[in-house]
Amino acid sequence: MSDNARPRVSRRRLLAGGAGLAVAAATGGGGYALGRGHGRAAPVEAPAPALHQFVTRPDLAVPVVDVTATGPTAPGLVFLTPAAGAGGRGPLLVDGAGQPVWFRQVTGPGVIAIDARVQRLAGEPVITWWEGTIDPEYGIGAGEFVIVDRSYQEIRRLRAPGPVPADQHDLILTPQDTAIFFAYEPVAADLSAMGGPADGALVDGVLYEVDIATGRVVLRWLARDHIALSESYAEPSGRIPYDYLHANSVEVDRDGSLLVSARHTWAIYKIDRASGAVRWRLGGKKSDFAIGPDAAFAWQHDARRRSDGTIGLFDNEAGITARASASRGLILAVDETRRTARLVRGLAHPDSLLAPSQGSLQELPRRGSLVGWGQQPRFTEYAADGTLVAAGALPADNGSYRAYKFEWSGTPTDHPAVTAVREGRVTVHASWNGATAVTRWRVRAGAQPDKLTLATTADRTGFETAVPINGSPTFVAVDALDRTGAVLGTSPVTTVPSPPV
Template identity: 55%
Template sequence: MNDRSISQSGVSRRTLLLGSATAAVVAGGAGFLLGRAGDEETPAQTAAPAAPPAKYRSRPDLNGLPDVTITTPATGTAPGFVFLTPFAGASLRGPLIVDEKGSPVWFKKVPDPATVAIDFKAQRYRGEPVLTWWEGTIGGTGGQGVGQGEFVVVDQAYREVTRIRAAGSEQADQHDLVLTPDGTALFWVYDPVPFDLTPMGGPADGVLHDGVLQEIDVATGRKVFEWRGRDHISLDESYAPLPQGESAHLPYDYLHPNSVSLDTDGHLLFSARHTWGLYKVHRKTGAVIWRIGGKKSDFRVDEKAAFSWQHDLQRRRDGDYSIFDNGAGITTEKDYSRGLIFRVDEKAKTVTFVAEHVHPQRVSAPTQGNFRELPDGGTFVGWGQQPHFTEHNADGTVRLAGHLPEDNQSYRAYKAEWAGAARDQPALGLRVEGDNVIASVSWNGHTGVSRWRARAGGQPRALSTAVEADRTGFETTLTLPGIPEYVVAEALDEAGQVIGSSSAIPVRV
């Protein structure tokens, strides 16, 4: 029945809508149809089971996002958002920003079928804020993840700036990416090379996963520095067992480097999980300046500072160092994982314990994880294989805690300030409830929205009814009285200025 036949029958469009058994639901911007009105059923008919309510009516494509649960509400926290990469058990995989209440701020789905996002964080490139993450597939032997992929860089409008790829035939590993002030990128490549493993009890025609650190000029893709682990670290330093039996010819991952960072003097710091070693490497010559931990430590490490299967070596502003001490991996050395802070005396050749930050539940993370200092002196911990994240005061007390669903995980979790201004339109979803239209509005990634306004009327250019509401999480709902023909959603900043609007969406039957 078209609008003309409705008019001729003496039945108004409003009456028809209110007489429907169910209401039409339409998403804005893209105009997705989320539902349809149904006819009245006779008593003999049986209604189909009701579908579960949509999580986001304005963005049905994001309804599969995993929930982030906050268990310790934020108290005295550092400003910023939480950066996660849900990938295990998630129907949607990709970089995810949430606020301190666990509500999504921005999400981008990575390509199917096997691609995942890893190590999502805020950095700077050419002096401007950017977001970076790794995209690719993960394999490996012995349950240890080895990545084949590339890094993505996007600007504050979420436009892709570039993709950073490894030089040569290999692909970039997922464990870390550092953008330097020189316009270069530091990251790892796991290079499988033929290697005689007979001294270790393996085959003469074996394969070694060599840990290769590359520095690439981001603008040109030119390699400016390369460091190979097998040239500096011997296989007998490893705690990882050789692949056995039918797997004997798979690559032996003896080193498993999993972080890289710059020390205050410009030299390189990195962690190697399978040697339980932390290394400082000369930026120009590649020589190992020192090693801490493992079988050939240059320093005496006190008992409380001892670590194993660790991740994420960082230099702190006060001169101390920190790592995420897994304490478990191929073997279990500690009952729980921790963020460990320690002090290095290069003259006395000693490493002494400073502090540890632990999860309230004393969780153990056999893989993954990170531990980062925040600008106010607090710290933020991603608990790796465990789906948790925590923010701590300088004394180690927890001031924010949350987690992904228990069947999920995020390789790392970060906290940072971020201002995003998405260039697409806000999204709008509509449904009729009784004598009202409910407008659901969102704007994926735009951090400048303070309030929402919904305007309605009989024509797209004649919208006389308006309602406003404060932004409430990723999606905000507004109730419009009556059944208008069209609705538009407008995003407002703190000053009440319109910073974006949806298309005019018809309220359809």
């Protein structure tokens, strides 16, 4: 049957029958969960306090991130997207000590942001993420991708060109300035061969490649044309639309083909970008590879080609079912000629965490790795030999779909924030959300707003720096300085509270 002849299922019908997708999302089967409700996941103690409180930015509710380094770590900032629990939701960048560098709080009922990372557009570094809502009852996401430049200004919002919104699982920007991502499209389907209804519905994984500037569709690939329902480890359930594939990552391989990870088939697919044909399957029921001891994976996420030709992925080992008691980062040597795959390294968490949903494995410089533990609010960094060199945690009621580490230089277009507090003596608080080059703060003070003189300078000590000053000025302002002493930005002049009578 041609694509045009296939009957589609309306989003309304999908939602009307989609309670099982909600169950899958809440328990990890759907690959994204908003809570910690899965009974097989080990509990994690919450750091205290759970939220930062900033004098200069009371509008930001930033989750506290604890980071402990035990060895040399890769340069860069950690990119997270806290999306649950108390506090704000949105892209969060923290430094090696866990101090916030930039946080953009998303707003709106149920709106979350996930998968913030650095990519390149028109040769320039940008930050991308998905933003939207995931229905807590049905587990279906509706959203769009956001692209911002070095000044955190929006360049573009990308929407799916098809009948359903963009799926949250992945976005790849290519050197040709195209964007590759998924949409979950509901379609009518005969599920009788799988034990479901003949007049049922399934959720197809539709892969789009679009020109970012024009929106022109370069590629539209339908999983149902190439991947059989019988490959799935998920089963139909009554009238619930059948999420048989659950594609959750895509990667442009070295030869230009696509690597796609499908959670519900336990397989990674190499797809010819021109014909759409599946060149090979790694894992799952129809694997084209002989997989060595300890190299098999299940319910996986985030399959990526590494610089040495190996393939890395996050091996959840749990989802709709649990196959093991702990998840792991997994690096495989894949011989595409001999069709063999063997274990190079498994990266375990020292607490043997099981993450029934989400998760990531990123290659770092010098072949190190950063593992994001998904539903478990943790991330860990490893040296090339697998030695643990850093561990981080969000509050226990939170989580981050993926975790990354990138070198990033940001210069906001707004001004530094300043607040003066008088508690016996005057203390000036300074911050600048997203400014990465600030090393010191210069405080100017005086009795008239247009005649401020140098009061003191102080090293930046985190997102917000508190600087005590002498005297009893009426007005203060701060200058953000780089390591050479050059002024990067100046705050507005603010009034110092009057002393108590």
